[in-house]
Amino acid sequence: MTIRIRFSLFILACLTLAACSTTRSLKPGQILYTGAEIRINPDSSVKIADQKSVKENLLDKTRPKPNSAFLGIKYGLMIYNLAGEPKKPTGGIRNWLRKKGQAPVLLSEVKLPYNNAVLTSYLISQGYLQSNVAGDTVIKGKKGKAIYTANTGIRYKINSVTFPKDSGGLTRIVNEHKDKTLLKAGNFYDLDIFKNERERIDNDLKEQGYFYFSPDYLILQVDSTIGKNLVDIRVKVKDIAPDAGLKPYTIKNINIFPNYSLRRDSALRKSAPEIYNDFRIYDPRHTFKPLLFNRLVFFKKDELYNRKDHNQSLNRMVNIGAFQAVKAEFVPIDSFRNDQLDLNIYLTPLKKNSLTFSVTGTSKSNNFVGSEVKLTQTTRNLFRGAEQLDVSASGGFESQFGSGASQGLNSYSFTAEGKLTFPRFITPFKEINSTNAYIPKTVALLSYQLLHRGSLYNINSFKGQYGYKWNENKYKEHAFNPISVNYVTSGLLTSDSAKKDSILNVTPGLINVLEKQFIIGSTYSFTYTNQFEDYRRNTMYLNATLETGGNVWGMFAGKNKEGNKAIAGIALNRFVRIEADFRDYFKVTKTVTWANRIDLGYGYAYGNQTTLPFVRQFFAGGTNDIRAWAARSIGPGTYYYKNDPAVVNSNYIDQSGDIKALISSELRFKMVSRLYGAAFVDAGNIWLRKKNPEDKRQGTEFQLKNALNEFAVGTGAGLRVDASIFVIRLDVAFPIRKPYNEEGKRWVLNEVDFGSGAWRKDNLVYNIGIGYPF
Structure with a gap:
């Protein structure tokens, strides 16, 4: 046993002993409060429906709460006890640890009469009109608990x-x-x-x-x-x-102040309004076009007030992204003596220009990088119609180390993007007006991305896109891009022709990456989420995407000398690609969440291609995927690049496919303060839909009957520091099922040996990421 392992075991033993001695910091006469117990009708034959749920609700209403614990260990109290009594009132490690820890909750803090009244009131509110609750305490040594006996009677x-x-x-x-x-x-x-x-x-x-x-x-x-x-x-x-x-009220005058501030209040009110339809617009600087308010304000003059128009108007004015403050004021005329209201709308615009910096993590299956930093310049109200121009530059990186991770092959990317958003539908035929509470958007986008893949190659991607985004309701969002154009070029990072030939000879498949690609098609994406509803115990997220390449737009293309559809001599990629990413989050307790994810993808290429273009293929492995393997190193199927004698350059591991299945399950729990822990299992693989005859790799094609048997499975644990604005994540993972082993030997649980340096070197993978993996 190495010194490092012995030291780790010593630390673990110390922590365990400290966790057990939860009462050692108590003063004479103090009793540690360990929690409450609820007993319902213990001396009666009356049984109530859903008794377990009623007990949980009653228990949740008792005060105070005992010291928090996970797996029986009170981490906060443990840290508090480890700190000991500070020698000075402020500063020092002891005071810092005590602030991060949790002081012991004492039995003397329990107020039985108050809790009795609260629990009785709750039962009465649920229909147990003859109920009563009596509380008592039980002390054993230096620990004590409260027992509440509820006699409910029959529910009315x-x-x-x-x-x-x-x-x-x-x-x-x-x-x-x-x-x-x-x-x-x-x-x-x-x-x-x-x-x-x-x-x-x-x-x-x-x-x-x-x-x-x-x-x-x-x-x-x-x-x-x-x-x-x-x-x-x-x-x-x-x-x-x-x-x-x-009595009901009608709307008389609708006054809009689009450039409002308290400093300019009196001047604006004295200015001459511009009359537009039913609106009186007080905007002497002409900050916004009057037409904009037709899409924002749903009230009409002389109609009855109604809450639907009120809420939709407020939602639209808030969601359009042009105003930092929105206020709708309804003023009765003649002090309630008649039945009319004036509507005053006060809008304070956001600054014309702003600069933002963000740190994000990505988790799409075809993204090249796992995390990025982004700088965005935003210009608002560009054409006086609440349009928004975002110009951004971002840099991303992807890094793993450990088993299977390519030495010296870290990837990074640079992206420049310009995006112009119009808060309405703009079509070649007629402007479409929507009447719900959400602002539809037309988005035009241009971008350039450079991917630098270690010392092997660069990929340059130019993209143009025009489309629409709209919300069906607060849960459902749609995005449709009728035209999306992507031109991709790439090249090896060497000018030596002999060296180029050498790299291509020992790196099968790299030639596919280096081909020029021209993708013109359409995309549609649907997103459903209720994650913003914090009161839910169970929340979910679904994103489904459909992309076509060369289908409709290919009808307008010519042909190259090989007879394939082409533009400027570059063959069009023709394919259909579908992906569905479903995530479910279940709150086991207030501090423990069980997160699950299923990601399925399928691509069908036709015409002169047998597989999807490289930039649209699926990958497996990496910091946001199957974390026990390096990024893009799994599959396709039972193939493994390390087992292929033709692969001399093992630094190149961009394995990709047309079909993907990924399942992840992760238990997330709060440890102390902003430190969280996780235990997880990831499983899945990628496959080729149809193998290219020139591809010498074996076991790469998808067969439904063999799919589950070809799943890679990894497990591990992680630590996360949640700093509110971003999360720093460290996950350690190792494989427990290797699909490239011969059948009958794919499960490798029996080989797990943390005490073996050789095993750790060959199997442990360390993942550093920003944000949660899903």
């Missing part, structure tokens, strides 16, 4: 629901929509549903002009005296509701 159900009977305008609207009520006879009494019902009625009224109505003006009277654990509910408008809340 709704017997009937009655709505107001009078024939006024407000109650007429309430009754017109009562079939949508959330209060159903036979359902359980639930205070949360009562609140939602009041908000539903309020929303219906807001759509009909009742601007000043509030859910608080409604009362749900509950009669629980009818017996049989049933309640009758009567929906009623409170007698004390103000008159302003009981």
